[in-house]
Amino acid sequence: MTRGAALxxxxxxxxxxxxxxxxxGLVEAGFEVLAAxxxxxAFELASGGAGFDLLLTDLKMPRLGGKELIAKLRARRPDLPVVVMTGYPPPNGAASLQTGRGPMRLLTKPIGIAPIIAALWDVAGRG
Structure with a gap:
């Protein structure tokens, strides 16, 4: 089954x-990956003009956490599809992370690669 051009x-x-x-795992599944x-x-890559279709982010990170990253990127691209992976899901789930109007999925670690790939295809509208 083809899913169109690489995301x-x-x-x-x-x-x-x-x-x-x-x-x-993502490369093997046909995605192109910009790793930060x-x-x-990640914000610096985006600000520097790096092109990307989807955001896949952890929540708890040094310097700039996932929630803040989502807010900054969606301030520029409200429709940006986002998949969040975290070992510490917020009490209100994805709703507490939602800014903008793009699709979002929240995955709880530990997690295998298959659910991540499925979530990316889903938020991209190619699921």
Whole structure:
């Protein structure tokens, strides 16, 4: 089943091993990945003109957390599709992270690569 052109994912994950495993899985699934070590680096990539279709972010990161990253990116792109992965889901779930009007999914760690891929396809409207 073809899902069209490759989607470019901006990924913010501060755990190096997790980031490597997720990036490999996404590339194998046909995504292009721009990897950032934390939210600040991801925001700098976006601000520098890096093109991407989706945001995949952790919540708890140094310098700039996922919630703040989502708010900053959606201030510019309210429709940006977002997938959040976290070991510490907020009490109100994805609703407490929602800014803008783009689709959002919240995944709780530990999580395998298949649910991440499915969530990305889903928020991209290609699920």
């Amino acid at each position: 470019r994912v901006l990924m913010a994950e501060d755990e190096p091993l997790a980031a490597e495993v997720i990036q490999e 070590n934390d939210g600040q680096e």
